[in-house]
Structure formats: structure tokens, C-alpha cells
Amino acid sequence: MVVSPTVDDKESDHSMATSTQPAPGSVPRKPGQYLRHTKIPTLMFPNSKEAAKRVAAMVEALVRENNAAGRPTVLGLPTGSTPVGVYRELIRLHNEEGLDFSQVVSFNLDEYFPMTPASIHSYHCWMHANFFDHVNIPAENIHIPRGDLPYEEIEQWCEDYEQAIRNAGGIQLQLLGIGRTGHIGFNEPGSSANCRTRMVALDPMTRKDAAATFFGEDNVPVQAITMGVGSILDAKRIVIMALGDHKSKIVRKAVEGDINDDVTASYLQRHNNVLFVLDDAAASELTAIKTPWLVGPVDWTPALEKKAVIWLARETKKPLLKLERRDFIEHYLHDLVRNGMTADGQRQRVFDSLLKGICAFPAGTERKSVICFSPHPDDDVISMGGALIRMAEQGHDVHVAYMTSGNIAVFDHDAVRHLDFVKQFNAIFGLETVAGCALDCKIRAALANKQPGEPDIPEVQEIKGLIRKTEATAAAICAGVPEEKHHFLNLPFYKTGKVEKAPVTDADAEIIVDLLRKLKPAQIYLAGDLSDPHGTHRMCASGIFMALRIIKDEPWFPEVWMYRGAWQDYEPHEIELAVPLNPEIVQRKKQAIFKHESQKDAALFPGNDEREFWMRAEDRTKNTAAIYNQLGLPEFYAIEGFVQWRGQLV
Secondary structure, three states: OOOEEEEEEOOOOOOOOOOOOOOOOOOOOOOOEEOOOOOOEEEOOHHHHHHHHHHHHHHHHHHHHHHHHHOOOOEEOOOOOOOOHHHHHHHHHHHHHOOOOOOEEEEOOOEEEOOOOOOOOOHHHHHHHOOHHHHOOHHHHEOOOOOOOHHHHHHHHHHHHHHHHHHHHOOOOOOOOOOOOOOEEEEOOOOOOOOOEEEOOOHHHHHHHHHHOOOOHOOOOEEEEEEEHHHHHHHHEEEEEEOHHOOOOOOOHHOOOOOOOOEEEHHHOOOOEEEEEEEEOOOOOOOHHHHHHHHOOOOHHHHHHHHHHHHHHHHHOHHHOOHHHHHHHOOHHHHHHHOOOOOOHHHHHHHHHHHHHEEEOOOOOOEEEEEEEEEOOOHHHHHHHHHHHHHHHHOOOOEEEOOOHHHHHOOHHHHHHHHHHHHHHHOOOOOHHHHHHHHHHHHHHOOOOOOOOOOOOOHHHHHHHHHHHHHHHHHHHHHOOOOHHHEEEOHHOOOOOOOOOOOHHHHHHHHHOOOOOOOOOOEEEEEEEOOOOOOHHHHHHHHHHHHHHHHOOOOOOOOOEOOOOOOOOOOOOOOOOOEEEEEHHHHHHHHHHOOOOHOOOOOOOOOOOOOOOHHHHHHHHHHHHHHHHHHOOOOOOOEEEEEEEOOOOO
């Protein structure tokens, strides 16, 4: 089970299958490849949309087969961000290809407790909004655990739920996601393999992951009702999905580790008809992907050789140029020192490649026009503030394009603080008006009466957006980018006022195209966290790729570089441009980050890392420099890493 969808998890309707590129050093593979060295059959796809289409096709095939035979189809269904793509594809099949759900019986995995079905946080509400309201499953065939029961009735209700599943003939196909604790449903660590539908206490990590949807961890229920592990294992067939690199470590434990109650998904190893479906990011920690030379023959490419040699240097704790032939042989890399390629040739080639990528002039020495696309108002200085400072100091025409307002990430108390400032300012200078006082009262009342997760009224959204805008302006100026070169795009997909966003559309792309045609940049930089928890990054990248397809024939088509967000940097084998930062630049970058006062100390959506953004940014760049130093490269104080995008624009 995966928590309710958030802006950081939700996938755009626009596939980036034609706009992404294999990560440098990735294993050459075909879509839908079965992976070696897993204890659960595991199928990997290049992106989440392809994974979702395959799972939807499995559901479609079962429904059509049963419909033709005149028998019902019994499905076990999950909620959360992971199955969204599956539900969208099933809705498309229903609307466009006549897939009939009238004989489907569904049983959902879980529900928060206490929780009324009408709540915007309930899985009742979520399932109807994302699936049931768009297909023809009869209402009487839909079963979802109830979170509004009197406490004393829960045990009997759970027994009745189990009986209803048995009366339906058992679940034929159970769809699952996996939480970061390894839970399936809300079966947290410690759940037994035989447990049944019951009330459970939620793990702190599970509640933290749900905090964004509930606008704060304090608002997340501490209990839930869930189908048990035994209930799930009774299904005739199970398909479990995981998407994004934030799931990669727990996926490895589930499919390569031993069965244990600390990772309840590992119990699936006991089932004789289960399939794990992953996108490439969620598969990134699996042995067959991370270190494929450890599990069998490898089709070597230059990029994969680079990855392997750097891995060997880090594994042996040796600089690249001190690696010996026996190091290759003892670590299953004997193929790299055969067929004419010596150990010296391998280590020198990788060393030279990394050395060549180190560049203190990211835009070159001749003046260029450059655009940094910042999904949120602070991604520019957090992720590539050092490079911005360098390019500005080097005389380049540097622009920053803020793609969204970021207004949902402002605490209500910050909005009230700014209201207080305006009110006192007006009082001091005699600028109070009747209309202004009425608006002030309206806004304060709306904030005071708002329920957790309820969208702000438009006036509050404007105030919060203005807070982020003024912070972004101050930060970019601190980094050397003057105010006239700040562009606030306010892309339409973001303007829902809710955590969940609308799909990226042509309207978003056209705004980006207009800016590109106006500035004709030689380089653009975009957030490359295409599988990271920040779905806004992924959706903004989708809009940029759509725009690039529109301008692909322009003579000034720019170089495209990708940076990583606050969560992590690229691995050294991936980095193609390493921008060294001295202590003074790092200090100035931190000062720019400090300008984002509403995100300081405790951001509303901090993600899975509780450190402040300036701490993450500093530690990340210092860590990259330390790795380069360990590999025997020149020693730097900090490094920002970038990867060039060479995707196909078809």
C-alpha cells in the first residue's frame, strides 16, 4: 500500500518515454525485461507509464476473459500514487475500447481510522475520484474498509469483510504498492504472514510519507483498517508495483533479501503467482542493475565500463590510477582486462573522462544566454546556485524561469505574519481602506476556519504565491541574477490550489516555448529528478520536453543540461559536467538559500530528509567533491554535478 497521492508522487499524463535518456552507465535493456537475481519474478520498464500500461493490460485481459465466460472478475485494489497510471489506462480502455467493468467485484486494501467516507483524505473519496466514478462497476460490487465505524464494531466488521471476499470466490488478481517500510496494505513491519483484516497502528515513516497530503504529520491518523498479509496471499495472482528511486532500497530488500517480518512485502516470495513491476528508478538498487557483473555476463558499453571501474575504485577504496589487474579479477571484472584492454587502459580512460568533465566555466568562456528552469521558487539556488553564481560572475546573460508559484508550500502562519505587516504598514502611513479591511477579515477568517488539506481561497493563494515570489527574487539577486532576468511562468498545471496537480498540457508548453523563442538561449538547465519524490520536478520537465519538441528545428536549439534537486546528486559515473565550488561560492549559495524564509527551519513539505535545505545542498556538494578526491582527482571544496540531456524529440 502506498500513501495517498501527493504532488511529489503523482505522474503527469504526458509520457516522457520519448524524452528521457538512459542513465549513463545503465544496463542496456529492452522494455519489460525480467531481471536476474531476484526471489520474486521482477519486470522492469523504462518509465512509470509503460509499467502502468502493462499492469492495466493484465487487468484488461482478465476482465475480458471472465466477461466472455460469463463470470465475475474479483479484484483487490490499492490506493496512492503508484496505481494512478493503471487506473487512468483502465479508464481509457473503458471509454475508448469498450472495456466493460459491470461484472467486476472490487475489494480495497485499506482505509485510515478514524475517517469519514466523505473526507477529502479518505480512500473512499480517492477511489471514486480516480477510478470508480469513471467506469461502470456497480456500486453494490465496490467494497472499501470503513474508517467511520464505532470502535467496538471494528472487529466484527473485519470478520465480515473477510467473509465477503470468500463469498465472492476469492480475489483473482490483487494489485499492490509497497511503502518505504516495506509494507503492503497497511501491514507494517512486524505483521505476521497469517494476519487478516484488522485495525493497525501506523508506522512513523508511513505517517511521515502521508504528511504532505494531510498538510502536516500531526493531521495524519495514527491507525488504519487493512486487509492482512494472509488475506493478500490468498489471492490467486498478485501484481505489486513500485515507482521512483525513493522505493529502490526497500524493493531490493523485498525481492533479494530473506523473508522476514521487518519487510512484509518479502512474504510475497512464498506466493506461486506473483509479479513485481518496476520502473527503472525503482529497480536501480537491484543487483542486476546496480552491479550486473556480479550476477552474470554483461554486454559492456563504454558507459557501463566507466560505472564498473568507478565502483571498483570505491569498493577497494583505491584511487582510480592505483587499481591493479588483480583488483579487476577478484571483483568479477575480469572481462574488462581481457580482449586487449589492460587494467592501465581502463583506469586511465575513466580517470581522463572524469577529469575532462571538471569545468569552472559551465557556459564556456564566450558570453552566452542561459536559462535555469526552476520548478519551485527555490530549486535554482538549492540545486545549482554555485553554477549560477559562476556564470553570472563570468559575464553570461543568465536568466531564471520559475515554473510554479510554490504557494502550497507556505504555512498559514507565514501568510498571517505578512497580513500583519501589511495591516500595520497601512496603519502607520494612513493607507487603510474599507475594502482593504474587509478583505483582511475575509482572508483571516478563511485561514482560521480551514481544515487540514482544504485548498486555500484564491486570495490566500495569491498571498502565498507573492511570499514565494519575493523570496525567489531576493535569492536570485544574491546569486548574481538581476531582477529583470527573473521570469515567473505560473504554469497552469500547478494552479489547482491543492497538493494534487492537473496534467501538464500544451498550454504549459506554449508558455515555455514563448520564453525560449524570446531569449534564444545557448544553454538551458532543468531539474533532472525525473523519478524523485518531487513530482513537480517531473511534471515541469515534461513541459520542457514538450516545448523542446516544438522548437526542435530552430537553428538556435540549446544545449540541455540537467541538475538534481535537494535530495541527492548524480553518481560520479553519471556526471558529465562537474562545476567546482570554492568556500566563498558555497557560502554565497547558502546566503541565497536563506532568502527563502518560508522554507527555512521547517519547510511544509520537507520530504524524507529532515535537514534544512541549505544543509542538504552543502552536504551534497561536499560529498560529491569527496568522492572525486577519493578517486584520485583534484581536490575541491564542493562540486555541483550535471548531466547533458540527449533525448529523442519525436
